[in-house]
Amino acid sequence: MAGKPKLxxxxxRGKMESIRWxxxxxxxxxxxxxxxxxxxxxxxxxxxxxxxxxxPMVEIDGMxxxxxxxxxxxxxxxxxxxxKDLKERAWIDMYVEGTTDLMGMIxxxxxxxxxxxxxxxxxIIERATTRxxxxxxxxxxxxxxxxxxxxxxxxxxxxxLEAILMAEECKPDVLSAFPLLQAFKGRISNIPTIKKFLQPxxxxxxPTDEKFVAVVRKIFNI
Amino acid sequence: MSAKPKLxxxxxRGRMEPIRWxxxxxxxxxxxxxxxxxxxxxxxxxxxxxxxxxxPMVEIDGMxxxxxxxxxxxxxxxxxxxxKDLKERALIDMYVEGMFDLNELLMTHxxxxxxxxxxxxxxxxxxxxxxxxxxFEKVLKDHxxxxxxxxxxxxxxxxxLEIILMAEEFKPDILAKFPLLQSFKARISNIPTIKKFLQPxxxxxxPIREEEVPKVMKIFY
Numbered sequence: 001m002a003g004k005p006k007l008x009x010x011x012x013r014g015k016m017e018s019i020r021w022x023x024x025x026x027x028x029x030x031x032x033x034x035x036x037x038x039x040x041x042x043x044x045x046x047x048x049x050x051x052x053x054x055x056p057m058v059e060i061d062g063m064x065x066x067x068x069x070x071x072x073x074x075x076x077x078x079x080x081x082x083x084k085d086l087k088e089r090a091w092i093d094m095y096v097e098g099t100t101d102l103m104g105m106i107x108x109x110x111x112x113x114x115x116x117x118x119x120x121x122x123x124i125i126e127r128a129t130t131r132x133x134x135x136x137x138x139x140x141x142x143x144x145x146x147x148x149x150x151x152x153x154x155x156x157x158x159x160x161l162e163a164i165l166m167a168e169e170c171k172p173d174v175l176s177a178f179p180l181l182q183a184f185k186g187r188i189s190n191i192p193t194i195k196k197f198l199q200p201x202x203x204x205x206x207p208t209d210e211k212f213v214a215v216v217r218k219i220f221n222i
Numbered sequence: 223m224s225a226k227p228k229l230x231x232x233x234x235r236g237r238m239e240p241i242r243w244x245x246x247x248x249x250x251x252x253x254x255x256x257x258x259x260x261x262x263x264x265x266x267x268x269x270x271x272x273x274x275x276x277x278p279m280v281e282i283d284g285m286x287x288x289x290x291x292x293x294x295x296x297x298x299x300x301x302x303x304x305x306k307d308l309k310e311r312a313l314i315d316m317y318v319e320g321m322f323d324l325n326e327l328l329m330t331h332x333x334x335x336x337x338x339x340x341x342x343x344x345x346x347x348x349x350x351x352x353x354x355x356x357x358f359e360k361v362l363k364d365h366x367x368x369x370x371x372x373x374x375x376x377x378x379x380x381x382x383l384e385i386i387l388m389a390e391e392f393k394p395d396i397l398a399k400f401p402l403l404q405s406f407k408a409r410i411s412n413i414p415t416i417k418k419f420l421q422p423x424x425x426x427x428x429p430i431r432e433e434e435v436p437k438v439m440k441i442f443y
Contacts, residue, residue, distance in 0.1 A: 051316060052323070052357060053353060067316050068319075069319055070319050073315055074315070086299055087283075087285070089299070090285060090295070090296045093291060093292035094289050098273070098289070132274065135273055
């Protein structure tokens with residue numbers, strides 16, 4: 001009997017958020033079990049359910065999957081969000097690795113020492129506007145289609161929307177030089193499953209604030 | 223006409239080495255173009271050859287692939303080193319991501335500042351022997367087969383051999399507590415394409431020497 005996928009993580013975005021986005025975009029209902037204390041994490045470790053003693057972990061299809069990219073690749077393939085052939089997969093993989101690098105920088109920002117925050121934020125905006133967003137803007141311009149790869153919604157589109165919204169939380173007008181990305185944002189946000197995920201009351205998590213940083217540090221001992 | 227894949231990177235292991243291993247294991251001949259100074263990188267960037275301005279970059283099948291994992295995924299699929307179905311791929315991906323994490327530690331050790339090196343070394347050895355190698359030892363023990371996934375050679379086996387050898391360079395007896403990994407190492411090393419790659423004169427790269435580190439840093443920073 002197949003139950004709903006069950007996500008094991010903290011109540012924050014972290015490395016699990018992209019997985020929540022992909023499940024939501026695919027219209028898949030999921031449950032969540034939140035790690036709130038160090039002891040919750042220790043229990044999972046002692047139960048032997050975390051292959052490398054780490055989360056994210058997702059119970060799905062009889063497996064206890066770990067490693068963010070492994071989980072995302074599995075979901076993308078299972079729910080037809082991974083292109084139609086090897087070449088489309090290669091493009092999706094390249095695009096997703098770019099947005100992973102950008103979102104990784106943003107994810108760690110609240111954990112940086114206070115005196116480096118300004119510098120790191122400036123680097124994020126620079127990378128977003130000179131290294132990453134131009135690539136996606138050009139991809140959309142070159143083929144003139146609605147989606148990044150293969151004229152069909154894929155993992156790359158969902159991941160890019162997530163990255164755009166995170167970057168806008170850092171700087172609201174970050175897309176000012178990218179008209180096609182602005183239209184893309186509007187279009188992908190309106191896809192019914194994604195529109196639902198963007199509404200209050202969904203399982204989308206809020207940005208990490210200072211208070212939550214302290215909680216996370218305690219759980220993971222960092 | 224299909225030319226050989228062409229790898230763009232500096233003349234060292236770094237993030238390109240797992241890709242060299244995969245191509246070699248698959249028996250695919252490849253060419254390499256080495257970055258030796260900053261201008262070499264700048265030229266590739268200005269030519270528009272690097273999607274995100276970064277290397278590794280591999281020219282293959284009419285594409286200029288970037289991003290280590292995207293490149294490795296493509297090669298593994300093309301040469302049937304990625305399992306037979308979605309579930310086998312999931313297992314391979316989980317194992318390989320763990321190996322990438324350990325590889326990150328091993329690969330960055332020589333670039334650590336002097337005052338951080340000892341602590342980095344201790345952490346690296348601890349993770350190898352307490353977090354990663356026990357997992358792969360147990361996988362082999364539980365199914366009793368020769369390969370990690372699906373009873374046939376996959377990228378997981380190739381990458382595991384690679385990191386075992388790298389870890390042994392830091393601590394020769396690191397597999398002391400892992401008898402199945404010891405026999406795995408011998409078995410996979412004997413596969414003809416891999417045996418060839420392990421011989422002198424192959425395109426396998428040596429560990430970086432201390433005196434080379436500044437030169438490499440200059441290319442990228």
